[in-house]
Amino acid sequence: MPFRYLGVPVQPTRLTKQECSIRIEKMVSKIRNLGARKLSYAELKPFVITICGMEALNFIVSLLLPGVLLRSQNKRGGLGIKKADIWNIATVAKLAYWIYSKADRLWVRWVHQVYLEGSDWNSYKPPQDVSWTWKNICKVKDIMSTGYINGQWQHHEKGYTIRSGYEWLRAKDTKKPWYNQVWNQMNIPKHSLITWMAMNKGMNVKDKLFKIGCCQDDKCLLCDLYPETVDHLFFDCPYSRQIIRKVETWCESKIPFQNAMLRCSRKKGSTLKRKMIAMILNACYYQVCHQRNSVRVNQVMDSPEIVLKKIKEECWSRIKGKILFPVVGKDEKWMDRLMVR
Structure with a gap:
């Protein structure tokens, strides 16, 4: 299926490292262009955050390959710039939350009808012959499971949000003593x-x-x-x-x-x-x-x-x-x- 939806390539298989590298090169080239080089650190920070926000949809669709995340030099975290690997998990966790809460979305209904078939989402294990994207969503669901008690997300009063999920995941990292x-x-x-x-x-x-x-x-x-x-x-x-x-x-x-x-x-x-x-x-x-x-x-x-x-x-x-x-x-x-x- 060689077409795009909202700028994201739609295809039956996962994106390869080579395919993802094209988008990374575009991000890096914008940051390293002649105009950006003249900016101070204070001016460069919102510039980088804006460019990273333009690529946020790719983080929401599925888990990116580790090699791709390592190449995202502008998303290593710090100074208000989100850490790429944690942000990717937090965004995909939103999809898992929609499945759990049975959000009023067509794809959620389809998932419950085709994949879950009445099974309990908390204990669900994906079979081997399903898509790579579905396995990723299930994997993230297991990662975030300890953040729920009795089916309720404990870190935000209105349920799961990407921001609360990111902060919860980041809290697990060891904070520098200084x-x-x-x-x-x-x-x-x-x-x-x-x-x-x-x-x-x-x-x-x-x-x-x-x-x-x-x-x-x-x-x-x-x-x-x-x-x-x-x-x-x-x-x-x-x-x-x-x-x-x-x-x-x-x-x-x-x-x-x-x-x-x-x-x-x-x-x-x-x-x-x-x-x-x-x-x-x-x-x-x-x-x-x-x-x-x-x-x-x-x-x-x-x-x-x-x-x-x-x-x-x-x-x-x-x-x-x-x-x-x-x-x-x-x-x-x-x-x-x-x-x-």
């Missing part, structure tokens, strides 16, 4: 983005670029002594350490270098103080990255004293916009000392 500190509501968004990239080792540091032949050496741009890796840039570089030491003096708090975000969450003190320390640490990461880029582009680097001044200005501007209630007790005294310094 998640709450990186995406702390007190943080400046652009600072959180840089920290998120650093924690995921996703920055284009010279050690990585040197290995693929994009630069002549791998020496750190800030100290010119050691190879520039993510850990060195933010934790071991003498320039970065000077900034951290000055910030420690300013905020009267010891900031550990290694696993800083993880240990920051374990520090004693009020919730407000921990959030503010995390915000200051994110600002440090951002300023280190900013100075590194300044050296690469303009061969100019600010002194640690000037960097500390920038961190203070950005953090206090954020605090004034976020803390809309009176601070009392030890937090008030601590914040008063920060303002004086």
Whole structure:
């Protein structure tokens, strides 16, 4: 049946990896075009989400092949972009829910008449000679079965929704221990983005670029002594350490270098103080990255004293916009000392 319905190829057999790769190439080419390359990370995010939304129907029709999902580089998850494999399962689960609830749809009636024939959907097992699509729907039904109690979806008051299914599936993934500190509501968004990239080792540091032949050496741009890796840039570089030491003096708090975000969450003190320390640490990461880029582009680097001044200005501007209630007790005294310094 060589035709399409709503842009999706209709055929009796499953789509091959080669057939799916055509759609992937179209998505990737749109993201990698000349206009998209000029966008910042903040501008690129809604651009990617829009393109992925255009292909959402393919995720609803059937489970895509693992090789196809791995090639969907723009759907790996993070920064509000849904993770492709989990999103695919959550969307197909909507079809299984319609079958269970006997939704008023022609294809649902046909399924109950031809496949189920009065059988219980919860315990139904597909025979071997049925279509690949029907087997996928049954497979997803088994995956989502623990989310139901007495036939009722437990994670949304109005029954199953794709969003609630996606959140339920995603909750099974192990959350990074530094998640709450990186995406702390007190943080400046652009600072959180840089920290998120650093924690995921996703920055284009010279050690990585040197290995693929994009630069002549791998020496750190800030100290010119050691190879520039993510850990060195933010934790071991003498320039970065000077900034951290000055910030420690300013905020009267010891900031550990290694696993800083993880240990920051374990520090004693009020919730407000921990959030503010995390915000200051994110600002440090951002300023280190900013100075590194300044050296690469303009061969100019600010002194640690000037960097500390920038961190203070950005953090206090954020605090004034976020803390809309009176601070009392030890937090008030601590914040008063920060303002004086």
